[in-house]
Amino acid sequence: DSGVTQTPKHLITATGQRVTLRCSPRSGDLSVYWYQQSLDQGLQFLIQYYNGEERAKGNILERFSAQQFPDLHSELNLSSLELGDSALYFCASSARQGTAEQFFGPGTRLTVL
């Protein structure tokens, strides 16, 4: 168990809908990262927050947004969902921005029908 929790574990929804994925980092970790894993794109970095502030952006679509709250949990919002958004979404956390390894949550499997 990495100490990173994600909810829900599975999510099934329809095209055009909006969903929110939640992540709680390891106790004391200030950095949160979101990744998308799909068969065709592999593991792609989406966005990073550090202590409530956005720090880096990767291949995140404009339909997607995220935030990190004062208690350090983070939410990833996916809107106007398309079939191609079906994937595993992982959250990871790390203790600081430097050399620290990232610890991954179990993921949320999103299925868009």
Next chain:
Amino acid sequence: AQSVAQPEDQVNVAEGNPLTVKCTYSVSGNPYLFWYVQYPNRGLQFLLKYITGDNLVKGSYGFEAEFNKSQTSFHLKKPSALVSDSALYFCAVRDKPNGSARQLTFGSGTQLTVLP
């Protein structure tokens, strides 16, 4: 831009034999390098990292990796494979901090199968 290549989609090895999972990288400066393992329906688990110092890095579950700067490689190794090592392995790289970039770039993954 940083990138990682894992040239083998699949590696098969007999139990008890040594295993190697290959990784090469490309970064503009000195790299931070990581190996992660993913079991079915699970998140990624950290195995080991290279930041600086000794080129041979030892990690979890008996795994080790060798950093080779001239060949820009960071191959994962284990002297004696176990059936339970069968999983998907990811190599990842990150430039040393320069500005706000902190994200990892992952390779495409190598499926390791250890045959009994």
